[in-house]
Structure formats: C-alpha cells, structure tokens
Amino acid sequence: MNRFAKSWASAALSLAVGIALLFGLPGVMDDYTLIEVTIYAVMSILGVSLAFIWGFGGILCFGQAAFFGLGSYTYAIAVMNMGDSTVPFLLAIVVPALFAALLGYVIFYGRLSDVYMGVITLTVTLILFNLVNSTAGPEWRIGSAPLGGFNGIPAIPTLNWPGQQDEVLTPKDLFYVTFTCLLLVYLGLRVLIASKIGRVIVAARENEQRVLLLGYDARVYKLFSFTLGGAIAGLAGCLFANWGAFTSPTIFGLAQSAQIIIWVIVGGLGTLVGPIVGCVAIQWLSSQIGTQQAFNSNLVLGAILVVFVLLVPRGIVPTLGDLIDMAWRRWRKAPAPAAKVAAPAAAPMEPPRALAATETAP
Amino acid sequence: MDLAFVVLIQVLYAVASLVIVSAGLAVIFGMMKVINLAHGEFMMLGAYAVIAALKLGINLWIAIFVVAPIAVGMVGVVLERLVIRRLYGRMVDTMLATWGLSLLLVGIVTSVAGNTTAGVSAPLGSFSVGAYSVSGYTLVIIAVAVALALAIRFVLTRTQLGLIARGTMQKPDMANALGISPSRVYSVTFAVGAALSGLAGGLLAPLTGVVPTMGAAFVAKAFITVIGGGPAILAGLLGASGLFGAINQLATFVTTPVLGEVALLVAAIVMLRLLPQGITGRFFKGSL
Numbered sequence: 001m002n003r004f005a006k007s008w009a010s011a012a013l014s015l016a017v018g019i020a021l022l023f024g025l026p027g028v029m030d031d032y033t034l035i036e037v038t039i040y041a042v043m044s045i046l047g048v049s050l051a052f053i054w055g056f057g058g059i060l061c062f063g064q065a066a067f068f069g070l071g072s073y074t075y076a077i078a079v080m081n082m083g084d085s086t087v088p089f090l091l092a093i094v095v096p097a098l099f100a101a102l103l104g105y106v107i108f109y110g111r112l113s114d115v116y117m118g119v120i121t122l123t124v125t126l127i128l129f130n131l132v133n134s135t136a137g138p139e140w141r142i143g144s145a146p147l148g149g150f151n152g153i154p155a156i157p158t159l160n161w162p163g164q165q166d167e168v169l170t171p172k173d174l175f176y177v178t179f180t181c182l183l184l185v186y187l188g189l190r191v192l193i194a195s196k197i198g199r200v201i202v203a204a205r206e207n208e209q210r211v212l213l214l215g216y217d218a219r220v221y222k223l224f225s226f227t228l229g230g231a232i233a234g235l236a237g238c239l240f241a242n243w244g245a246f247t248s249p250t251i252f253g254l255a256q257s258a259q260i261i262i263w264v265i266v267g268g269l270g271t272l273v274g275p276i277v278g279c280v281a282i283q284w285l286s287s288q289i290g291t292q293q294a295f296n297s298n299l300v301l302g303a304i305l306v307v308f309v310l311l312v313p314r315g316i317v318p319t320l321g322d323l324i325d326m327a328w329r330r331w332r333k334a335p336a337p338a339a340k341v342a343a344p345a346a347a348p349m350e351p352p353r354a355l356a357a358t359e360t361a362p
Numbered sequence: 363m364d365l366a367f368v369v370l371i372q373v374l375y376a377v378a379s380l381v382i383v384s385a386g387l388a389v390i391f392g393m394m395k396v397i398n399l400a401h402g403e404f405m406m407l408g409a410y411a412v413i414a415a416l417k418l419g420i421n422l423w424i425a426i427f428v429v430a431p432i433a434v435g436m437v438g439v440v441l442e443r444l445v446i447r448r449l450y451g452r453m454v455d456t457m458l459a460t461w462g463l464s465l466l467l468v469g470i471v472t473s474v475a476g477n478t479t480a481g482v483s484a485p486l487g488s489f490s491v492g493a494y495s496v497s498g499y500t501l502v503i504i505a506v507a508v509a510l511a512l513a514i515r516f517v518l519t520r521t522q523l524g525l526i527a528r529g530t531m532q533k534p535d536m537a538n539a540l541g542i543s544p545s546r547v548y549s550v551t552f553a554v555g556a557a558l559s560g561l562a563g564g565l566l567a568p569l570t571g572v573v574p575t576m577g578a579a580f581v582a583k584a585f586i587t588v589i590g591g592g593p594a595i596l597a598g599l600l601g602a603s604g605l606f607g608a609i610n611q612l613a614t615f616v617t618t619p620v621l622g623e624v625a626l627l628v629a630a631i632v633m634l635r636l637l638p639q640g641i642t643g644r645f646f647k648g649s650l
Binding site: 127 | 459460469586630
C-alpha cells in the first residue's frame with residue numbers, strides 16, 4: 001500500500017476521481033450545493049498547502065492561516081483599488097509568498113528548531129490577527145479600500161475573466177476555477193515531490209545533518225518549500241475572498257490555524273490526498289455541529305485532535321490503507337491451497353520468459 | 363517627575379505581568395521540555411475558579427491565591443495522567459495534543475459558562491501621584507511577581523523537592539536508579555506549573571474580562587517570553603520579561619496598546635534571529 005501511495009498510479013487515480021468530480025458535480029448538484037462544495041475545495045487547497053510543508057518538508061507551521069488571511073486581504077484590497085481582478089489574483093499569491101520567504105528566512109537561517117518554529121508562526125498569526133482586528137474606523141484604509149477592523153471587508157468584487165472587467169464569474173464558474181486550482185496544485189506538488197528538488201526536501205526532513213554533509217544547503221530547500229506553501233495558502237485565501245465576497249480577521253485566528261492542522265492530522269500526515277479527505281470530513285462535521293446546539297464546535301474539534309494524536313497518529317488515509325492492505329493479504333492467503341495446486345502449472349511458463357530476457361539483454 | 367514615576371510603575375507592571383503569565387509555562391517547558399499550548403486555557407480556568415469562588419462567598423484574596431492554583435493544579439494532574447504522560451519525548455505530538463486540550467477546554471467552558479464576559483472588579487482602589495492616579499492592584503501584581511521569582515528560586519535551590527526535580531530533569535534514569543520515580547516527579551512538576559498558570563489567571567481576572575477564549579491573548583506572549591529567555595528557567599524568565607515588558611510598555615505609551623503588543627512580538631522574533639538560544643543561551647550561562 002505504501003508503495004502504491006508513492007506510485008504514479010495513485011496520483012492518476014486521484015486525478016481521475018478529481019476530474020470526474022469536476023465535470024460530474026455541476027451536472028448532479030444544484031447551485032446551492034455546488035457553492036458548498038466550492039468552499040470545501042477552497043479549504044482543501046489550504047489543507048494541501050500545509051500537507052506539503054509539514055508532511056514532506058517537515059516544517060510544522062502553526063500559522064498557515066496567516067498566509068491564507070494575507071492572501072484574502074491582499075486580493076480584497078488590490079481588487080477594490082484596481083477594478084480588474086487579474087493582477088489582484090496574482091498579488092494574492094505573491095504577497096503571502098514573499099511574507100513566507102521573509103519569515104522563513106528568520107526561522108531557517110536562525111537555525112531555530114521545530115518547536116520554536118511552531119511557536120513563532122503561531123505568534124505571527126496572532127500579531128496579524130490583533131493588527132487587522134484593530135483597524136476599525138475610517139482612518140484605516142489602503143487606497144480606496146477600508147480595512148474594516150473586526151468587521152472585515154464586505155462586498156469584495158469577485159473574479160472576472162482576465163481583461164474583461166464586466167465578465168464576472170458565476171458561482172458555477174468559480175466552482176470550475178477552484179476545483180481546477182485544487183487539481184493543478186495537487187498535480188504540481190506530486191510532480192515536485194517526485195523531482196530531484198522534492199527528494200532533497202524530503203531528505204532534509206528525514207535527516208537534515210546528512211543532507212548538509214552531502215552538499216545540499218537544507219535551509220534553501222526548506223525556505224523554498226515554506227514559500228511555496230505560503231503561495232498556495234495565499235491562493236486559497238484569494239479564492240475564499242471570492243467565495244463569499246467577504247473576508248474578516250477571524251480567518252487569521254487561532255481556530256482557523258487549528259483547523260488546518262486538524263485536517264492534516266486526521267487525514268494523514270505525509271500524504272496529499274489525506275488532508276483533502278480530512279478537510280472535507282471535518283468541515284462537514286463542523287457544519288453539522290453548527291446546525292445543532294448540543295455540542296460546541298471547539299469541544300468536538302479539540303477532542304478529535306487529542307484522540308487522533310493519541311490513538312490514530314498516522315491519520316485516516318494511511319490507516320485505512322494499512323487495513324485494506326491487511327485485508328488484501330488475508331484474502332490472498334485464504335485461497336492459498338488453490339494457488340499451490342496451480343503453481344506447478346504456472347511454473348514452466350516462467351523460465352522461457354526469463355531466458356528470453358537474458359538472451360535479448362546482450 | 364510624576365509622569366516619569368507613573369511610566370516607571372507602568373513598565374514595572376508590564377514586566378511583572380509577563381513574569382506572572384509566563385511562570386507556569388517556564389516551569390513546564392524549562393523543566394520537562396513539554397510545550398503546553400493549553401497554558402492560556404489553564405489561566406482561563408484559574409480566572410473562572412476565582413469567579414466561581416466569589417459566587418460561593420469566598421474572600422477575593424483567598425480565591426486568587428488559594429482556590430485558583432489548587433483547582434487548576436488538580437486539573438493539571440488529571441490531564442498529565444490522561445494525555446501528557448503518553449507523549450513525553452515527542453515534542454511535536456505534545457504540542458498538538460495540548461492544543462487539542464486547549465480547544466477542548468474552551469469548548470467545555472463555553473458550554474458550561476456561556477460565551478459571555480464575566481468580570482471581577484479590581485480591589486484596593488487607586489492612589490494619586492501628582493496629577494495621575496495609579497491603581498493599587500498594579501502594585502500587588504508587581505509584588506506578587508517579585509515574590510514568585512524568589513519562591514521559584516528558593517524551591518529549586520534550597521529544598522529537597524527542588525533538588526530532586528532538577529536531578530530528574532537532567533538525568534531521569536540516574537534519578538530512577540537512586541530510588542526516585544521520574545513519572546511522579548513529572549506529575550508533580552506539571553501540577554506545579556499548572557497551579558502557577560491558575561494563579562496567573564486568578565490574578566489577572568480583575569484586570570481583564572473573563573471569557574472562555576481569554577487564554578489566546580496570553581499564550582503568545584507567554585511563549586515568546588519563555589523561548590526568548592532560553593534554557594535557564596529563572597534568569598531567562600526575568601531577563602526576557604524585563605526586555606519584552608519594557609518594549610511593550612514603552613511602545614504602548616508612544617502609540618496604542620495593540621501596536622505595543624506588535625512591538626513586543628516583533629522584537630522577540632528579531633531577537634530570536636540574533637540569539638537563537640534565547641537570552642540565557644548567550645548570557646548568564648549556567649544560572650538557574
């Protein structure tokens with residue numbers, strides 16, 4: 001199973017399912033449900049960004065929400081000033097990436113350990129939250145966009161087709177755009193992880209010292225993956241601002257950061273599909289909790305996090321994979337006598353093929 | 363002159379409140395290397411313990427100095443048994459689990475007490491310095507911080523308990539061979555740390571509104587202080603509190619409270635870039 005998870009077959013399977021959903025869902029769902037699915041896809045992109053830097057880069061970032069919020073605010077402010085949404089869309093990716101690069105420089109070049117990393121990213125998130133939260137009042141504005149403090153920014157102009165300011169995306173278009181972004185991010189990260197750069201990133205997670213001794217500057221690779229993670233989170237933030245045409249400081253908040261980490265832990269650290277599964281499951285659960293008053297959502301999320309860390313530390317997807325693997329082996333073992341009987345018949349088939357292989361080899 | 367005095371008191375107060383807020387965390391992180399992200403929620407529980415005690419008609423001072431630490435210390439013992447104990451040595455997992463605990467505690471308190479702000483009025487009134495008035499409770503906070511620092515030093519260096527605790531943290535297997543049960547020491551240390559957090563929450567209850575989510579306001583400051591302090595528990599705590607508290611209060615004085623907090627956190631991040639081991643990683647090496 002482990003080998004399957006790393007193979008291209010699994011990537012192809014995920015992509016096939018993704019593409020089927022991309023074209024299938026708008027056919028079967030009404031617009032309201034489609035909008036719901038869009039937010040799941042937005043959050044999945046955010047989840048994947050952390051899945052990459054944490055699961056593959058070994059960087060535990062408690063502040064992925066900071067980049068998410070930054071992307072969302074950048075888009076909102078830029079689009080309100082510019083009108084056309086093409087440049088703001090790009091800015092919403094570039095600005096969080098630059099911010100991540102700056103922060104990453106302080107952390108990785110200061111050679112701070114994981115734990116400090118977690119605390120610093122948490123702190124930065126809180127700074128941003130406090131800062132943005134305090135910008136209520138008309139004197140806080142960038143260009144023609146009021147920041148709005150704790151009230152957030154309402155009525156953000158949504159995305160339009162590049163260059164045509166009047167051609168605004170419909171909810172269905174936004175679904176296509178968001179879902180395509182998710183698939184592209186997934187595919188891009190799979191390719192990156194399989195490439196040489198990706199291998200060094202994973203190696204630096206496994207043993208930074210050894211990577212350094214082999215002549216790779218691990219800090220550069222970590223900085224790169226952290227920056228990329230920031231860019232992807234920024235993209236998610238931009239799409240989020242488009243989804244509700246609204247953004248507020250709560251997306252910088254601790255609860256948001258906690259959620260992202262919970263998605264990754266629940267779905268499975270070290271996979272890219274796992275966090276998407278975790279994200280959809282937890283989001284669905286949260287919305288179910290929201291509809292009834294018996295349990296507080298913090299209570300349930302906290303309990304889930306504790307239980308998973310203690311009892312299912314590997315997450316749903318790898319654990320399910322193991323279970324399927326075990327079931328598969330048992331199933332293979334059960335008809336073993338039959339296989340033995342068949343074996344002599346199959347055996348003579350083998351040598352000629354091996355012979356043919358050796359003959360053609362020279 | 364009056365202004366200078368008032369500013370001095372405010373700076374001392376900022377430093378003192380950082381010491382109080384971070385002491386519990388410093389004990390748990392410094393001694394056990396456990397990152398307790400539920401620290402803010404321990405404080406929150408302390409504050410609620412004070413409110414509950416006041417409702418039962420208990421004197422405010424007893425509520426703050428006795429009820430809050432004992433209640434939260436007991437919660438600490440239970441949580442250590444149930445969760446933290448299984449995760450010693452796995453720093454990242456501890457961090458995640460304690461974060462889960464923090465959400466869980468916020469959720470439980472919200473369900474029980476409701477998402478409303480409860481308040482305790484600050485006792486002792488205020489006295490005037492020239493044209494300014496200073497709250498008497500400010501002086502209590504400063505006094506408690508000094509007492510707390512002295513007490514931690516006394517316990518760690520002069521008592522059998524402190525000796526055992528320090529020995530166990532340095533070499534658990536050797537302590538075990540000498541007939542001391544490390545798990546009991548860990549349990550007690552965690553409980554003491556939790557009790558200190560509870561005391562901090564109780565002390566700050568009259569100054570801040572008591573809401574289930576109040577912990578988040580302190581946890582970042584407390585962490586940055588402890589980590590900025592570095593490996594020496596007490597010297598680090600005092601050094602970092604002094605530095606960050608002064609920066610915070612002076613920036614607040616010049617601009618706004620929010621920018622004061624931002625200045626504190628930015629200063630901390632810049633300092634960690636220059637001194638990754640914290641203040642005591644470079645200066646006062648080998649002190650407590």
